[in-house]
Amino acid sequence: MLKTTLDQEADKLLACVHCGLCLPTCPTYHELGNENDSPRGRLYLMRAVAEEKIDISPTYHKHLDLCLGCRACETVCPSGVNFGNLLESARAEMVETQPEKLDWWTRVKNFFVGLVLKQVFTRKWLLNLVWTTLKTFQRSGLVSLLLKSGLFKYLPVLEFALALLNKAESQLPLAKQLLGNNSGEISDNTFELTYQVAQFTGCIMEGLFTETNRATTRVLSTNGCLVEIPSTQACCGALHAHSGFHKTAVMLAKLNIDTFMPIGSKKDFPIIVNAAGCGAMMKDYGRLLANDPDYSQRAKAFSARVKDVSEFLATIDLRKARPLNTKITYDAPCHLYHGQAVRQQPIDLLKKIPGAEFVPLVGAEMCCGSAGIYNLTHPTMARKLLTEKIENIKQTKAEVLVTGNPGCAMHIGAGLQLAGEKTLLLHPVELLDLAYQLA
Ligand code: SF4
Numbered sequence: 001m002l003k004t005t006l007d008q009e010a011d012k013l014l015a016c017v018h019c020g021l022c023l024p025t026c027p028t029y030h031e032l033g034n035e036n037d038s039p040r041g042r043l044y045l046m047r048a049v050a051e052e053k054i055d056i057s058p059t060y061h062k063h064l065d066l067c068l069g070c071r072a073c074e075t076v077c078p079s080g081v082n083f084g085n086l087l088e089s090a091r092a093e094m095v096e097t098q099p100e101k102l103d104w105w106t107r108v109k110n111f112f113v114g115l116v117l118k119q120v121f122t123r124k125w126l127l128n129l130v131w132t133t134l135k136t137f138q139r140s141g142l143v144s145l146l147l148k149s150g151l152f153k154y155l156p157v158l159e160f161a162l163a164l165l166n167k168a169e170s171q172l173p174l175a176k177q178l179l180g181n182n183s184g185e186i187s188d189n190t191f192e193l194t195y196q197v198a199q200f201t202g203c204i205m206e207g208l209f210t211e212t213n214r215a216t217t218r219v220l221s222t223n224g225c226l227v228e229i230p231s232t233q234a235c236c237g238a239l240h241a242h243s244g245f246h247k248t249a250v251m252l253a254k255l256n257i258d259t260f261m262p263i264g265s266k267k268d269f270p271i272i273v274n275a276a277g278c279g280a281m282m283k284d285y286g287r288l289l290a291n292d293p294d295y296s297q298r299a300k301a302f303s304a305r306v307k308d309v310s311e312f313l314a315t316i317d318l319r320k321a322r323p324l325n326t327k328i329t330y331d332a333p334c335h336l337y338h339g340q341a342v343r344q345q346p347i348d349l350l351k352k353i354p355g356a357e358f359v360p361l362v363g364a365e366m367c368c369g370s371a372g373i374y375n376l377t378h379p380t381m382a383r384k385l386l387t388e389k390i391e392n393i394k395q396t397k398a399e400v401l402v403t404g405n406p407g408c409a410m411h412i413g414a415g416l417q418l419a420g421e422k423t424l425l426l427h428p429v430e431l432l433d434l435a436y437q438l439a
């Protein structure tokens with residue numbers, strides 16, 4: 001697996017001039033100062049394994065496993081090293097092809113992560129059951145009660161897991177209560193049907209952030225889009241690919257391609273995604289299936305259609321919003337900023353809301369530590385990065401923090417709650433939805 005990717009990327013890897021420009025942008029190198037926990041060091045290790053100079057070992061795994069997959073190193077690399085793809089291949093090599101070379105504890109962890117990702121995230125009915133159970137627990141008030149009780153003060157990992165669960169939902173209903181009554185001129189509600197789009201609803205977004213998905217549909221519709229939402233769509237496979245479960249990621253990619261682009265389909269209108277991690281993954285289906293004769297063409301065409309919702313909205317004339325008198329800041333999800341190079345569009349979108357005062361966030365492009373399931377598998381590093389993020393958010397004195405990825409929303413939301421902060425956390429389209437007063 002790694003050798004195949006290495007062969008495909010050989011020119012880029014060999015072009016690595018060891019300049020070290022990627023080092024200061026790497027959160028794990030920044031925290032630990034160890035070359036083996038830097039992009040350059042990890043690439044060196046991957047090449048050594050691919051060239052059979054060293055073997056896969058628990059130490060090799062440790063350094064690659066500690067990588068957040070944030071892809072900040074790609075943004076600054078002058079040689080265009082595709083670090084994210086190489087990392088996924090290296091992990092698949094360890095998890096799927098040569099698991100016997102890892103220590104027993106890592107294999108146990110991988111077994112349980114694989115069980116959830118491969119058996120639950122691939123079955124809609126089972127996933128819905130999990131979401132319903134989590135939401136029932138969350139809405140029972142028991143989670144808030146347990147957090148307030150202080151019982152978990154000395155069990156920080158458990159306390160953080162509870163806070164994550166507590167924030168695993170859209171804050172749009174709360175924001176509507178707190179910010180929704182601003183008076184101001186009423187915008188024109190009429191619109192012409194001008195565009196056609198498909199909406200990817202995702203598994204975590206639809207299961208836990210249902211309101212964000214509904215807000216996305218409303219914002220698209222009110223801006224003249226006919227929105228198609230296919231019911232047979234599946235999880236995008238990002239969590240699987242990042243964790244080394246390559247085969248399941250490929251299977252899910254094929255399901256989505258069959259749904260949005262069945263054989264013979266001439267559809268070319270945008271597929272709108274509101275979760276940065278899903279968007280980055282789906283834009284990569286073309287590469288993932290490049291060597292599959294049955295899917296390569298459709299995968300390429302599919303990826304070309306994928307657009308983050310802020311990326312799409314930046315290309316059309318937006319309906320005028322009502323004033324929303326609040327102070328906002330924006331944290332860039334890594335898989336939007338680094339993974340998709342969608343950087344300015346979400347900020348421009350927020351700046352179009354009259355009355356909203358935008359305050360830039362220091363380190364907005366630095367990873368918050370969420371990184372898929374990284375905050376559960378590497379709680380210490382994840383909390384270190386989160387602490388810095390929360391401090392920077394506090395400095396802005398913003399009432400609303402805007403970000404476009406469910407993992408970041410839960411992770412930062414949990415951090416804000418445990419720090420006693422009342423900052424609201426919304427998706428860019430939720431803020432727009434609120435300004436349109438559609439909800
Ligand atoms: S920035 Fe790119 S070329 Fe420079 S050391 Fe990092 S990976 Fe190599």
Ligand code: SF4
Nearest residue numbers: 026067068070071073
């Ligand atoms: S993906 Fe992020 S954590 Fe991993 S090496 Fe690159 S910058 Fe560092």
